[in-house]
Amino acid sequence: MIVPLCTLVVLFYTAIALADTITPRAFLGCAQVLNSRIHCYGGATGGSTSSGSYNNPTNDHFYMDLQNFNFNNVSSAANNWTVITGSNGRNLLVANSYHLATTISNKSKFIVYGGLGPGAQNSLLDDPLWMYDPGSNTWSTVPLYGQYTNYGAMVDIGAIQGLWTWGGKINNTAWFAQTQLFTLNYGNTHWDIVNGDPADQKIRLHYTATLGNDGSIYMIGGLEVLELTKDQAPVTADMLATRWYDTTKANWGAQTATVSNGQAVSGRTYHTTTLVPESNSFLVYGGSLFTNDRNQVQTDYAYLYDYVQKIFTPLTFDNNTGAGKRSGHCAVLYNTDIFILFGFNENYQLLNDIHVLDVSTPTKPTWRASTAGHPSSGASSTATSSDTNGPALSSGGIAGIAVGATIFLVGIGGAVLFFFYRKRNQQKEFQMDDPRQQQNATTEYMLPTAFPDHHTASSGNDQTKVDNLSPIFFSDSASRLKPTTDERELASKPHGDE
Ligand SMILES: *[C@@H]1O[C@H](CO)[C@@H](O)[C@H](O)[C@H]1NC(C)=O
Ligand SMILES: *[C@@H]1O[C@H](CO)[C@@H](O)[C@H](O)[C@H]1NC(C)=O
Numbered sequence: 001m002i003v004p005l006c007t008l009v010v011l012f013y014t015a016i017a018l019a020d021t022i023t024p025r026a027f028l029g030c031a032q033v034l035n036s037r038i039h040c041y042g043g044a045t046g047g048s049t050s051s052g053s054y055n056n057p058t059n060d061h062f063y064m065d066l067q068n069f070n071f072n073n074v075s076s077a078a079n080n081w082t083v084i085t086g087s088n089g090r091n092l093l094v095a096n097s098y099h100l101a102t103t104i105s106n107k108s109k110f111i112v113y114g115g116l117g118p119g120a121q122n123s124l125l126d127d128p129l130w131m132y133d134p135g136s137n138t139w140s141t142v143p144l145y146g147q148y149t150n151y152g153a154m155v156d157i158g159a160i161q162g163l164w165t166w167g168g169k170i171n172n173t174a175w176f177a178q179t180q181l182f183t184l185n186y187g188n189t190h191w192d193i194v195n196g197d198p199a200d201q202k203i204r205l206h207y208t209a210t211l212g213n214d215g216s217i218y219m220i221g222g223l224e225v226l227e228l229t230k231d232q233a234p235v236t237a238d239m240l241a242t243r244w245y246d247t248t249k250a251n252w253g254a255q256t257a258t259v260s261n262g263q264a265v266s267g268r269t270y271h272t273t274t275l276v277p278e279s280n281s282f283l284v285y286g287g288s289l290f291t292n293d294r295n296q297v298q299t300d301y302a303y304l305y306d307y308v309q310k311i312f313t314p315l316t317f318d319n320n321t322g323a324g325k326r327s328g329h330c331a332v333l334y335n336t337d338i339f340i341l342f343g344f345n346e347n348y349q350l351l352n353d354i355h356v357l358d359v360s361t362p363t364k365p366t367w368r369a370s371t372a373g374h375p376s377s378g379a380s381s382t383a384t385s386s387d388t389n390g391p392a393l394s395s396g397g398i399a400g401i402a403v404g405a406t407i408f409l410v411g412i413g414g415a416v417l418f419f420f421y422r423k424r425n426q427q428k429e430f431q432m433d434d435p436r437q438q439q440n441a442t443t444e445y446m447l448p449t450a451f452p453d454h455h456t457a458s459s460g461n462d463q464t465k466v467d468n469l470s471p472i473f474f475s476d477s478a479s480r481l482k483p484t485t486d487e488r489e490l491a492s493k494p495h496g497d498e
């Protein structure tokens with residue numbers, strides 16, 4: 001008993017000592033993992049402070065435990081991250097930014113997709129789809145279908161164990177993606193291709209895609225451009241012209257929204273869209289738009305969008321409360337709270353602060369108590385100082401050690417029991433639901449050599465004929481969508497550009 005006891009004591013001590021402050025950054029990826037954690041990876045930590053273009057990507061991976069989160073003192077949470085340095089497969093993680101992140105399998109796995117990688121523009125990532133299993137503390141890569149996209153969006157559709165991706169740019173080249181959407185059945189890692197909107201040949205990038213309670217994915221904002229082109233300049237999408245994809249009927253559509261008070265909703269990229277629980281509304285937060293070579297952070301930074309009524313309602317908060325105007329941030333839903341994390345503000349300061357919007361009353365979100373104002377009021381000025389070049393032990397962390405040392409003596413018995421019990425429980429949890437086990441079970445896995453016919457799609461929207469009872473994404477649409485010689489040529493164009 002003595003040896004395991006010592007090991008657990010070390011574990012306990014390490015957990016406290018590792019409380020970290022994270023270098024301010026934007027364009028990272030965060031998601032809720034398990035029942036009580038936010039995991040984040042990467043992000044840009046440097047770059048132009050006058051134009052809002054960021055570089056210096058990082059490959060750090062860190063999490064916040066929400067189990068004992070103090071919602072009465074949210075600003076103190078900025079010191080409470082834990083950086084994970086010893087995970088298996090850690091070497092697979094490249095320095096990255098502008099990637100997408102989500103969780104799959106009932107929040108048991110953290111998924112990261114695409115990104116600029118260490119070399120910024122025009123560098124091809126070798127394995128741009130990563131999966132983290134917190135149960136075994138392991139990163140692995142997930143196979144692709146022959147290309148990947150950047151600046152698109154990704155949605156987990158838990159009901160059919162599918163990951164949905166659409167839009168963006170192909171392989172980090174100048175080529176805009178095809179109108180088709182690509183889905184990964186993460187049970188068997190089978191990729192599938194589904195026809196794009198027969199009525200719209202444009203794709204979006206830097207937009208958001210969010211699953212509503214009605215089974216439709218709503219695409220909001222971003223830029224719009226003709227598919228499979230590279231010389232076109234994308235135009236700012238009208239925020240009121242939202243597009244949708246119904247995951248149960250496999251059809252596409254568009255809807256035109258109105259604004260409750262008639263004001264204009266400024267176009268934006270790098271915003272976030274989060275489903276508000278117990279409602280038919282999304283929180284659309286932050287965002288910016290390149291105007292006159294500057295990544296202008298929009299001043300109308302918070303809306304509720306009711307996707308059934310098709311109404312945008314601007315939210316007004318007291319000045320200097322909450323996360324304020326920002327872009328390139330992350331928004332993570334946890335129960336009835338939406339965490340707004342990182343990003344940059346209207347002065348192009350990179351941020352590492354944390355704000356929490358309580359959406360338990362869906363029509364009236366309110367900020368949780370914070371001892372600091374929002375970043376443009378100066379709250380973040382110390383956080384953005386350049387002396388934090390990496391995750392450093394914060395004063396909070398040091399205080400944590402002192403407190404920890406006391407608890408260490410007093411509560412040692414309890415801690416040992418707690419960790420022992422928790423570890424066992426976690427192991428049980430993950431043995432049941434590990435996609436990698438299923439991955440090994442099936443070797444089948446589609447590698448399309450070219451893209452399906454996107455032009456004939458407009459003559460017959462045969463996706464709607466698919467049996468509604470079967471998961472549409474993973475029907476054998478690949479065989480129905482045989483590429484012709486012409487398409488192969490078209491699809492190969494992006495190669496030539498590299
Ligand atoms: C962060 O950690 C400190 C020290 O353990 C604690 O006092 C504080 O409540 C924590 N903050 C939050 C928001 O949980
Ligand atoms: C919030 O937490 C910080 C750090 O744990 C502490 O210094 C501060 O006094 C707390 N503020 C309030 C209002 O409790």
Ligand SMILES: *[C@@H]1O[C@H](CO)[C@@H](O)[C@H](O)[C@H]1NC(C)=O
Pocket residue numbers: 035106
């Ligand atoms: C997902 O996890 C939650 C909490 O652990 C559990 O209550 C729920 O039944 C799970 N859902 C599925 C589909 O496994």
Ligand SMILES: *[C@@H]1O[C@H](CO)[C@@H](O)[C@H](O)[C@H]1NC(C)=O
Pocket residue numbers: 124125126146147148170171491492494495
């Ligand atoms: C994208 O890159 C992959 C290699 O990761 C390559 O096999 C594929 O042909 C590329 N596709 C396009 C359309 O450029």
Ligand SMILES: *[C@@H]1O[C@H](CO)[C@@H](O)[C@H](O)[C@H]1NC(C)=O
Pocket residue numbers: 318319
């Ligand atoms: C917030 O600031 C703006 C611009 O500085 C000002 O017009 C507005 O009246 C302020 N609102 C409140 C509630 O103080």
